[in-house]
Amino acid sequence: MNSTPTHQALQPEFRLLVLLVSIGFFMQGLDTTIVNTAIPAMARSLGEDPLQMHSVVVAYVLSVAACIPLSGWLADRFGVRNTYFSAIIIFTLASLGCGMANSLNELLFYRVIQGIGGALLLPVGRLAMLKVIPRTQFLSAMSLMSLAGLMGPLIGPTLGGWMVEVASWHWIFLINIPMGLLGVLITFKAMPNVTEPSVQRFDFWGFILLVVAMVGLSLGIENFASPHLPLWWSLSLIFAGIAACTIYAFHAHTHANALFRSKLFKNKIYAIGIVGNFFARLGGNAMPFLIPLMLQVAFGFEPFITGLLMIPTVLGSLASKPIIRQIIQRFGYRKVLLVNTFLVGACICSFALSTAETPTWLRALHFFIFGILNSLQFVSMNTLTLKDLPQQDASSGNSFLSMIMMVSMSIGVALAGTLVNLFTAYYGADQMVSAFHTTLILLGCINLITAAIFWQIPKDVAV
Structure with a gap:
């Protein structure tokens, strides 16, 4: 008998799980890039200046960043399947909202919700694979999933540009709906609801400090050249962001249950x-x-x-x-x-x-x-x-x-x-x-x- 190799090919019983995680990874990768080529068309449709439309990208990316610390705790507390299922539902419904939006503010609201769903998709999907798939097959699973992640950015800008020309910018969001529905159907078949027996209390105040820091710095810089907002508003946001960073550094050093301990x-x-x-x-x-x-x-x-x-x-x-x-x-x-x-x-x-x-x-x-x-x-x-x-x-x-x-x-x-x-x-x-x-x-x-x-x-x- 030969000894078991370090890395094995992925067994058939895990392929559906990898497909499911790949759908989430693809949707997130696509959504990060598909918007970029559609921004001028979105600006014309919504009656906005295309140079003031970077908020559409910032709103999504910022809400993804803010919710990443939540992903692991939610998966441990409520189970990977329940969390992943919720993430796909949130992402898909928010995509529908983006596709139906009639104003920039409405679009930004749904982009934030979409980012919350997107923040949970990849980390929770990767965690599910880590907990379910044997270590010997994990490398094969990650390689297959990575292909889906690369496909999103590869086709995103071209697909976005093509959809704007043959239909309208709304379709760059509506395209997520059939993929989201497919993910919803596969989730209960492919992903077991693995939970952790003991979960630490969530560091709520640390999370709030991180969100204030991220939002303050990003929006302060974003609104710096806005013709609609005074300079003092942007400077106040940047100051609040820096202050929250400083307080969190102290919190990370003293709080035993901090999201990210200072010892890192x-x-x-x-x-x-x-x-x-x-x-x-x-x-x-x-x-x-x-x-x-x-x-x-x-x-x-x-x-x-x-x-x-x-x-x-x-x-x-x-x-x-x-x-x-x-x-x-x-x-x-x-x-x-x-x-x-x-x-x-x-x-x-x-x-x-x-x-x-x-x-x-x-x-x-x-x-x-x-x-x-x-x-x-x-x-x-x-x-x-x-x-x-x-x-x-x-x-x-x-x-x-x-x-x-x-x-x-x-x-x-x-x-x-x-x-x-x-x-x-x-x-x-x-x-x-x-x-x-x-x-x-x-x-x-x-x-x-x-x-x-x-x-x-x-x-x-x-x-």
Whole structure:
């Protein structure tokens, strides 16, 4: 008899569960990207300025970030199946609400609800697989599920652009309904309701502090250039966000049941990885929002063409996956992150050289290179951040990293939208291309801060 291999193929009885989790992952991945190419059309339909529409992206991403800390506790307390079922119902009904919305405020309300459902889909689905599928088959299950996660961002921008042209922007949300119904039907057949026998009391006050911190910083930056709100309002929100961060840092140190204990940050590599992740993602995560907006609003491209042009970015990300491990093993985390951080920043800045007349092949190559560099950055940062965490801190550390990733995306999009509005006011509405170009240069320069953070990585850190 041969000994059991470390990694086995997925057995048939677990395939339906992986399909179910993949549906949730696909819906979340699709919804994060499909909106980007539809923003100008949504603005026209709702009678809004397309440069003031970044709130549609921020509302969703921010509510996902805010509810990530809830996901594990809810799954342990009420069971993975009940929590996942509720998440799909919330997400699907909110998608219907978004599709029926007649005003920006109505759309934003449903986007927040949609984000609450989206926040629970992936963490709870992954937790269900971890609890149900044997460890020997877990790698196979995660690989299959990851394909669904990659498909969402791959087709999202193009599908969004196509739907806007052949139907209306409402369909980018209504497309979630049949997938949500399929998920609802499969949930009770495929997912057992695993619960934990003893669950700690939820850190309610810590959760409130984190939400105030995230909402204050994101909305403060987002409303900075708003013509409808006074400057003191934005500054007050930012101050409230910073104050909540400071109070939470004290809370995490003193409260025995805190969502994220301060001892996590005694691990130097984890602390560097978290701070580096936050700053590195401000520019990188703003690009999927900013580039489609520039192509349509400043260059006058059609939504479908814009969506097609975004595909090389995802293809670049996919192409980099097989080589990332070898690059890190060859050069080490410190060198890879220092060099690549500068390259990502330079690549973001170089988008300022593009115009409406840039040849399509050159634009596609540019996006492809950005996809490779961005993927190398994110994978390197994530693996560095989590690699030295002890087992007892792995779940908490991973949740905090997921939350920081979404907060950084929210603040990055808010910052990009605010900068475009400030520079449009400065240069004049007829010089919108210059406003986008200056914004891109500033977002690229943020990576200089990130390089200074990664400089702190010890030279002898193990791969």
